Amino acid sequence: MFNTLSESTQVEKKQFIEFKKNHLYKDRDNSKILYISGVAQQLSKSHNCTAMDIADSIRSKLSATSGDVCQVKIVPPGWIYLELTPPFLATWLQHLVMGCLGQDGKMGTEKINSKFKDHNPANIFVVQYSHARCCSLILLGHREGLIKLREPLPDNHPAFGQLLPQQPIPWLNHDKQLWLNLSTEKDLLAQLVQVVDNLACASNSDAINWQKAALKLSQALENFWCQCRIWGDVKIYSPELAQARLGLVIITQHLLRFLLVEKLGVTAPWEL
Incomplete structure (x- = not known):
């Protein structure tokens, strides 16, 4: 969006970063992944046109260049x-399933810092x-044949962050x-x-309460696990749904591990 914005308004780079910040x-409605921008209203104060005109110009360019990413x-x-499209979200989710988080592909391997x-x-x-x-759920999914992890499986704690499935997760149904x-x-x-967005905002990292972020993610996982079955009839009659749910668990494990080790400075045990 902001590449389009800079092209259409010639905003200086420094101002551009402030607009982005x-x-x-992100909208609070969790029924969809929706982002909202008021940048057109801000720009209307310094440009000789209405906010709706600026917004429509941005919309036209975004629709032409990023229609597969967002509506x-x-x-x-x-x-x-x-609003992010299902195909884009599926690609993004698969990217995270494969452990693509952090610089150089590291998923929580640095030494623990005493300041945490x-x-x-x-x-x-x-x-x-x-x-x-x-x-535990990921390993059970492997043993039950719901997913197949890259082998050999780790036999020690540090290597557990590398539990990656061999095949893509079927995130989308026949209707895409x-x-x-x-x-x-x-x-x-x-x-x-939200967690990935926070991690991406490196300049704002110190202002984020990472313990609170990790707790909210843990609570969301608990609610998910109480309501969303993976085994039994779901695994038998709707294996794609079961795999998609297990895919969410895999991503949650990756992010919790990253938060525990990199942001909270503690170990991420694979069993308790």
Whole structure:
């Protein structure tokens, strides 16, 4: 979006970064992954045109260049709504399933920093427990033949961050929509998006309460696990749905591990 914005308005680079920070946010409605920008209203103050005209110009360019990524809608008095498409979300989810997070592909391998030691032990245990549950479910999915992990399987704690499936997860159904339709599935997906967004905002990292972020992700996982079955009839009659749900668990494990080790400075146990 902001590449289009810079082309259409000739905003200076420094101003452009500020627009990106302050004028794009994720909507709280977890039924869809929607971002909202008010940048057109801000630009209308310094350009000789209305916010709706600027927003429509941005919409036209985005629709022409990024139609497979997001659906763009303009809402008076100049809001730009960008809803991520199911095919794009499927690609993004698969990217995370394969462990593509962090620089150089590292998923929580650096040494623990002592500055993180002042976190609430009870909260840390909740997150560690959620991580261990993810690991247990992933291994069970492998043993049950629902997914096939790259072998040999790790026999030690540090290597567990490399549990990766050999085959792509079937995120989309025959109608090219996500299999994940229940509210708890969408809530977990929204939390995964929020965590990755926070990790991507490196300049704002120190302002983020990573313990709170990890707890919210753990709670979303707990709600998901209480409502969304993977085994039994789901595995037998709707294996693609079961695999998609297990895919969410894999991504959650990757992110919880990253948060525990890199952001909270504690271990990410694979069993408790």
